[in-house]
Amino acid sequence: MEQIIETIHIYHTxxxxxxFESWPQISRYLRERKRQHIEHEEACFVFDIGDFVDRSHPFTEGTAGKGNTHLLNQAGYDAVTIGNNEGITMSKTALNxxxxxxxxxIVLGNLWDDGQYPEWAIPSVSYTxxxxxxxxxxxxxxxYQAFYSKLGWQITPPRETLKKLAEQMKDEVDVIVCLSHMGIHEDERLAAECPIIDVILGAHTHHLFPEGKFVGPVLLAATGKYGEYLGHVTLKIGLDPKKITDRKAVLYRTDQLAHVEEDVREVNRLIDAGNQAMNEKVFFNPIPLRQNLFGESELSSFFARALIAYTEADCALFNAGIFLGSLEKGWVSKGDLHALLPHPINPCVVTLDGELLTEVYEQSLNKEWPEIEIKGLGFRGTLMGAMIHERLYQNRYGQLFAGNREVLAGKTYTLATLDMFTFGFFFPALKEAEKDYYMPELIRDIFGWYGKEQNID
Known part of the structure; x- marks a missing residue:
């Protein structure tokens, strides 16, 4: 007797x-596919695996991310998990x-608020x-322990959490699908350690599996980044007994999905909606603040003073590439600040021994760095640009000073910088040093605060 088979379709981003360049096509495709599967009495689920929100886009910034939620609603998503962009670039109030x-x-098993799951999240869910x-x-x-704790959340190790959740539900369900915003290496470890999970939909490291990847019996699937691909996993289920008989993963290039004229207008409407929401005036700028990617400028000097004033650190260090334009004379709006500094980057104060501060200063003089392209780390520009030093300088005898103090081994100093420099990629000494992250303030918030503090109104 031929076995009865059910096909389950899972679409994922x-x-x-x-x-949002291809979002109108993605949304339309998902709605059409779900309708077709329902007509054929086939199960269909749509999931997002986090970092759907990014505050570098004016629509997201202007709507505090709630516009992104509306887009997921429109496309018919069944469940999502959060990424670090939802979790740590938004204030606790905004995420709530x-x-x-x-x-x-919202399926999220490793985030806690005072010993309980947030009201908007559940650790697991079952669909029939x-x-x-x-x-x-x-x-x-x-x-991201340091960041979540600074925002008032508790975060637990995700891989261990997922293994516990899988064990708890294995006898209650026929299939286990994991929404993992951990990254490819953690996904591979999870698959090896917990083969009772059937499918791991991955994210975070922007990895791409054109036809999925098997680790033992576990199928891993991921779609890269930026909505460039849409994932489709199919599971064939034997109904008597309930058992997966086949599992496959494919990707669709979203730029090859059907386009209509309205798509471009829809993307422009999202941008316009965000810009309109950020028309609020922040401060009056009495003189033009020009950008200089490869050296100091009026703009970098203004931000350097802002960073010192806000953090009260001894000195500051950042890169000129953070500025994506200049500021003209006149009123500066939230939208202007967002266009100038779109990065979800927080300021950070690092406490360093004089020997390590000297090491960081000397590394920052690397003549090749200004031309380096930076990808990730929260940076939304292109080139590093010149390294800007504020109150951190060498006198004519080659002695290094932080503020008015000579930098000496055995003495401690505070350095205000950008959180992206504390991850060890450029300055290894900053990774292990004592750090105080300023959250939820982003660097554009510091810029705007300083403008208002100058009584420029």
Whole structure:
């Protein structure tokens, strides 16, 4: 007797980062495919694996991310998990409000608020198909302990959390799907350590699996970044007994999905909506502040003073590439600040021994760095640009000073910088040093605060 088979379709996105260039096509395709599967009595689920929100886009910034939630609603998503862009670039209040209008589940097992899950999140959920197959969903996000704790959240190790959740639900469901914003290496470890999970939909490291990847019996799938691909996993389920008989993953290039004239207008409407929401005036700028990518400028000097004034650090260090334009004389709006500094980057004060501060200063003089292209780390520009030093300088005898103090081994100094420089990629000494991250303030918030503090109105 031929075995009765059910086909389950899973569509997934990850790390869209508010790149909406192809979003109208993606949304339309998902709605059409779900309608077709329902007509054929096939189960269909749509998931996002985090970092759908990115505050570098004016629509996201202007709507505090709630516009992104509306887009997911429109496209018919069933569940999402969060990425670090939802989790640590938004204030705790903003994240608590982000999903209040969501028509989908937020599956997140490793984020806590005073010992409880946030009201908007659940650690796992189970869906039952029309043919009775029980599909369990678990989810977790990357563990940025220092950042989450600074915002008032508690974050637990995601891989261990996911293994516990899978064990808890394995006897209650027929299929386990994991929404993992941990990164490719953690996904591979999870698959090796927990083969009772059937599918891991991955994210965070922007990896791409054109046809999926198997680690033992576990199928890993991921779509890269920026909505460039849409993922489709199909599971064939034997109904008596309930068992997966086949599993496959494919990707669709979103620039090859059907376009209509209205798509471009829809993307422009999102940008316009964000810009309109950020028309609020912040401060009056009495003189033009020009950008200089490869040296100091009026603009870099203004921000350097702002960073010192806000953090009260001894000295400051940052790169000129953070400025994506200049500021003209006149009123500066929230939108102007966002266009100038779109990065979800926080300021940070690092406490260093004089020997290490000297090492950092000497590394910052690398003549090749200004031309380096930076990708990731929260940076939304292109080139590093010149390294800017504020109150950190050598006198004519070659002695290094931080403020008015000579930098000496055995003495400690405070350096205000950008959080992206504390991860060890450029300055290894900053990775292990004592740090105080300023959150939820982004660097554009510091810039705007200083403008107002100067009584420029």
């Amino acid at each position: 990850n790390d869209v980062h508010s790149h 409000l982000l999903y209040e209008d969501a028509n989908f589940d 198909t029309g043919k009775g197959t029980r599909v369990g969903i678990i989810g977790a996000t990357a563990e």
